[in-house]
Structure formats: C-alpha cells, structure tokens
Amino acid sequence: MLWHSFGTIIALLQEIIVVYPALSPPTLSLLASNRVCNALALLQCVASHPKTRSHFLEARIPLYLCAFLQTDSKTRPFEYLRLTSLGVIGALVKADDTKVINFLLQYEFVPLCLHAMTIGSEVSKTVATFVIEKIVLDDAGLGYICATADRFFAVGTALASMVTSPDDKPSPRLLKNIIHCYLRITDNPRGLEALQTCLPTTLKDGTLNNLIRDDPTMRLWLNQLLVKVRGGEMGGQPPSVLGRMPRV
Template sequence: MNAVVGSQGNKDRKMQSAEQLVLDLSNPDLRENALLELSKNKEFFQDLAPFVWTSFGTIAALIQEIVSIYPVLSPPNLTPAQSNRVCNALALLQCVASHPDTRMLFLNAHIPLYLYPFLNTTSKSRPFEYLRLTSLGVIGALVKVDDTEVISFLLSTEIIPLCLRTMEMGSELSKTVATFIVQKILLDDVGLDYICTTAERFFAVGRVLGNMVAALAEQPSSRLLKHIIRCYLRLSDNPRACDALRSCLPDMLRDATFSSCLREDPTTRRWLQQLLHNVQGPRVALQAGGGFDHMLVN
C-alpha cells in the first residue's frame, strides 16, 4: 500500500514539475532550459500534451521558436545549438500531435504547416538532417492513428512532394520515416485515390520508389525496404496503378536481389509475394477509360 502511495506521490511531483516547466516556456529567459527538460522527460509526464495545449501562451512560444529559425534556412546557416533547441520545441509538438485529446485541435490550427519549410531544405549537414527528421516525426505521429480526416488535411497541403524529396535525399532514418508517412497516406482509400487520380502523381511516387530500390541494392536496409514494398503493394490495389506496375515495377523486386535482406522478415516476404502475384497475375482488362498510358497520351 505504501509503495502505491509513494509511486502516486512521485507521479504527482513529476507532473507538478512538468507543469512548472511548461509555464517557464512563456518566459524567454527560462525557455531554453524548459524546452530541454521537457523534451528529455516527456514520456514520464502523463497528460503533458493537454497541458501544453491549454496553458496560456505555450503553443505561441513553441511557434515562435520554429519561426525564429526560418532566416537561417536559406542560405543554410543553421548551427547545431539552434537545431537542438528548435528540435526540443518540435518534440513537444509531437507530443501534442500524438495525444487523442489534442491531435485534431493541433491539426485544425494548421500547425503542421509551420514545419514544411524545414522539410523543404536540402542541406545534408547534421543540424539540417536532425531538423528534417524531427519534423517528419511530428507528421508521422499524426498519421500513426488511422484517421481519414488527418489524411485529407495532409493531402490538401504539399506533404507528398515534401516526403518524396526526403525519400530521395535524406539519411536512411529520414527516408524511412518519410516513406512510412507516404505508406500511411496510401493505406487510406482517400490517399490511394489521390495518388492514382493522375498519371503525373502516380509516376512521381513510382519514380522515387524505383530510385530507392536501386539505391538499396547498393546499401541494403530491411526496415526501409519493408515500407517501400508495402507502398507498392498498396498501389497494386488500384487497377490502373497495378497495370502500370507491370512495366515499371523494378526488376530487383522480381528477382532474388533482396532475398537475404528479407530472410528474417516473413511479413515483408509475404507482402512481396502478394505484390508479384497482383502485378504478374492474369492481365485483367481495365474498365473504359484505360490506364495511365491512356491518361498521359490525352
């Protein structure tokens, strides 16, 4: 009994400490330390997200941290200290994006749009890479929960081109998170329809996925490959996309290039088998309207 009471008392003290740190965010002199402490310990503080959202001036302070970095994005002059500080602010926003009570409030306030300039950067230096990865983490937290409203919001913005850019030029970890976001968008019917509505969108996604497969043959990553194969498998659920994949699915996915990479991953092996069955199975005549080739000609 005493242990339970002690544990509860410890939790209460931690939450009081967290609440004080959140209030410190509104004071520019105390903000840097508060950001560091909160981002370091955010998983220990229960219900931190609702308090961050509802406490006076906190979200404004976090947005101020984000906007203050814009001038050093181009030309790229972001220092490691600046990157760490803004990433601590982004970690708190990820907390808000993950929490069921604050997710839609966060979305309806269009706060993800403040992160898009970070995803638009191309410098490969460590501070920029860390900034992109942490920003993708916030978007990844939004799409983790299957919610069509979240997907519809993201599709109304430029999230697909920004993810495709990271999938082409980011580190392995950034590529993995960006591909996961595209995968989650595709797994929603609204997202699949969006990508497959025009030939240009489909081939933009297909080209980047194809380039990534070629790069993985040189530097294998089973985690990244898993998300790529899942994206292809989901695309094959659309009849026109499936027809196009017959000619543009990389040969490396059809032969034994990645067999050793997938040896320990029965789920991804099954997805790949299903993909190949869908793409190489009996050619089904498409409905009137034709495939993507028809759309590109017209």
C-alpha cells in the same frame, strides 16, 4: 497541458519561426537546430495525443514544418530538422484517421515526403516512407496518388530510388515499408497496370532476398505483389502505364 497552458504553443512556434532566415541560404547551426528540434519534439507529443490531435490540425500547425521539409542541405543540422519534422507528421498518421490524411493531401505533404525519401538519411527515408505508406493505405490517399500520371510517377520514382541503387541497399525496415506501399498501389486498377511495367527489377530478381528472408510478413507481401503484377503480365491488353490519366 502543453496545448491548454497559456502561451506555450505560441512560444514553441516562435522557436520554429526564428530559424527560418537560416534556411536559405543554409546557415543553420547545430545548436540552433537542436533547439528547434526540442520544440518540435514537444509538438510531436501534442500531435500524437488523441485529445489534442484535432486541435493541432485545426490550427494548421503542421504548415510551420513545410519550410524544414523543403530544404536540400544534407548537413547534420538540416538532417536533424528534417527527421524531427517528419516525426511530427509520422505521429499524426499513426492514428489512422482519415481527417489527418485529408489534411496532408490538401496541403501537399506528399511531395515533401517524397523529397525526404530522395535526399534524406536512412532514418528520414524510413519515416517519410512510413507516412506515404499510411497515406496510400487510406482510400482517399490511394485515390489521390493514382489519380494522375504525374502523381503516380512521382511516388514510383521515389520508391524505386531506394531499392535500385547498387551501393546503397535499404534497411529491412525501410524495405518493408516500400514493399507495402507497392502492394497497396496494386489495389488500384491503374496503379496495378502501371506497376506491371515499372516495378523495380531488384524486387523481382532476388537481389534483395537476404533482407527479406527473416521477415515472414515481408516475404508474404512481396509474394502477393509479384503474383498480382505478373498475373497482369501474362495476358490481356498491353499496359498503358497510366497514359490515359489526366495530367495536372
């Protein structure tokens, strides 16, 4: 009904567009942010429904959210906007549809998610990492991220930033997503080669064991990750850290 009723989607897009001038300089009020988030919540319903998801992508509606994901402010109005926008993207990737992944790759949503992983709240980081996890689980997404050194290190830096801070440990849920991302990257030969030298020490020295011990799946994934990474460290040629990859 939201998609097919006359004028509804246009009205929701107008709710989004009207706050663009308040993004830079950052003057968005909490009231205006809540109003936009309500519109985004309705769009998330459209994005998650199997009968409207393809229409949602064909209309390029996620592109209207890029401006919200590019913001740098950590104030509540902007964080709510960032989180709700990520929720729309998260609803899309839950479908495990290659068309969704190809859309996100084509329109450069990976850097936007990495930005949220760097500056967002714990919840925003978790949703953004979930999106990256879904992208790398797709063969096209894994190939995209490991295709160049620049892309790999952008992803690797964002993932590492969430597990190396001495004062800010990730939640178990976020850590699980991070470990799964790393494990999937090892399925790519060049990704595995790079992780043999740049996997964060905190994942190897037991620093985060207290967050892992109660989750059998997370323990299994971390063990598989360490076996693959350390297996490569025991012999063979020295890793090139993706140095042979073309830069773009």
